Amino acid sequence: MIELLFALALAGSVDATTDDLATAMPTDFSALEVAKFRKRVTYGEQHERKAERVAKAAHCELPVVSDWVFAKIHAAILVSADGDILKIVPVDSGCPELEQYTVNHLAKYASNIAPIPSTHKPTWYRTTMNFRWPE
Numbered sequence: 001m002i003e004l005l006f007a008l009a010l011a012g013s014v015d016a017t018t019d020d021l022a023t024a025m026p027t028d029f030s031a032l033e034v035a036k037f038r039k040r041v042t043y044g045e046q047h048e049r050k051a052e053r054v055a056k057a058a059h060c061e062l063p064v065v066s067d068w069v070f071a072k073i074h075a076a077i078l079v080s081a082d083g084d085i086l087k088i089v090p091v092d093s094g095c096p097e098l099e100q101y102t103v104n105h106l107a108k109y110a111s112n113i114a115p116i117p118s119t120h121k122p123t124w125y126r127t128t129m130n131f132r133w134p135e
Contacts, residue, residue, distance in 0.1 A: 025089065029076060032076060032124050035115050048132065052133040072093070074126065075089060075090045077125045078124055079124075085107065
């Protein structure tokens with residue numbers, strides 16, 4: 001519940017100048033530049049277990065290959081000229097709860113290592129988190 005409130009607060013914390021950029025977010029996710037973080041955004045076994053619990057509780061239908069469930073969650077990230085994450089928008093995967101988990105994870109672990117745009121203005125990037133667990 002606290003994670004959900006945190007995500008809602010994060011989503012609502014964008015100022016008026018960022019709102020204009022948020023509405024102008026590119027519609028083609030694949031056209032965005034891949035985010036190159038200053039350090040690797042870590043997520044380990046405990047994060048995959050949490051993602052598994054979230055997906056199972058939400059009854060998400062995810063691809064299964066060789067008895068392994070695979071979840072690939074894409075997200076667009078708006079980064080300020082100073083390198084602060086202003087907004088994280090997940091791409092619809094059919095599992096909103098897992099998308100929200102990804103947004104929370106990126107907001108927590110990538111907030112201080114986000115790429116600094118070379119254009120000296122806020123820039124949209126794309127990133128993907130991959131999770132897997134046995135079926």
